Amino acid sequence: MDEQQKLEAFQAKIDAEIKIEPKDWMPEEYRKHLQRQISQHAHSEVVGMQPEGNWVLRAPTLRAKVVLLAKIQDEAGHGQYLYAAGETLGKSRDEFIEELQTEKAKYSSIFNYPTLTWADMGAVGWLVDGAAIVNQVSLQRTSYGPYARAMVRICKEESFHQRQGYEIIAHMAKGTPEQKAMAQDALNRLWWPSLMMFGPHDADSPNLGNGVKWKIKRETNDELRQKFIDKTVHQAEVIGLTIPDPDLKWNEETGHYDYGQIDWDEFWNVVKGNGPCNKQRLEHHKRAHNNGKWVREAALAYAQKQKEKQMVA
């Protein structure tokens, strides 16, 4: 088969909803697109542990602390599932990590915002995990088998994340006036960055074309963002908080909420590395990685010794 025939057979498989598996032929662009998307997704899970790790030692109760720890551990697991899926495309774990640390690869900008109060733990679980879920539910149907399977596993674990966050913020919203103000403030700060998590508007997304054609992405940025808004507005009402968007209103005709202008200058500024915590996040990642170096070396040395022992025996 020549290249053109292979390409046609590949597209026919995609169109017939047959998953692509690691050993299958795939266009180089498809491979690259997935490597970029999956690694960015994996990095987000891992870096996303930092803003929450900030509150482990200051969690208000023991229950809150074990819950937060369990959630953070899940996120580490999500990173592992995703790196493993990414590795099936022929890049090693070390290469992915190096790309993150040399800023060749990105992670979700939302994690470059600080978590200033305990209410932020509520808002992060409710909004950030909530937005991630909308995206990940859609990605369960992505065309690359290992990525789709990782998503199924992740989605099973995510609903606890969102519920624990919503519980925290609901609890604060019905507390003292100061606590309620704290909850509202967390929503005010994290609402717009959460909407930005879905990426630029469809009209401004150069990668959308191939991603949709190859069914890597099953729904567009704007479709997913709209889904998230539509389900979150009511949840805010239930706990008596106000979404910080004066233009937000129900549109009878479309059956969706209309919403205000997203500040894309802010988005691009954070993507380019100038968010409040970009530097801190990356430095912390490097520090943790370097601090673990001796452990990896010791484990490898131990494995080597065991192998040698076996040879002798």
Add this chain to the structure above:
Amino acid sequence: MDNIKDNQGDVWEVFVQSKPGLPHKHAGSLHATDKEMALQNARDLYTRRNEGTCIWVVPSNAIVSSLPEDSDSFFDPSDDKIYRHPTHYVMPEGAKHI
């Protein structure tokens, strides 16, 4: 993937049996430098919520796989043997429980 630069240990495939009596099913993969570490990592990564009663870990490079590009010819011998399926046989009118 074999990569000289990679110091995260080898890749292992993880199979989890969710209940006694059921087959072990592929759950995903992980990195580990030896088999004990592979088993412990598998427990921490794939069974945080009682998903399993037994785990197998297998070095990825020990798995022998058929090749997708050969699958047409590889599976061809079973293509024309419809008599291997119960629906191939004509049962007498009115026969039951067969």
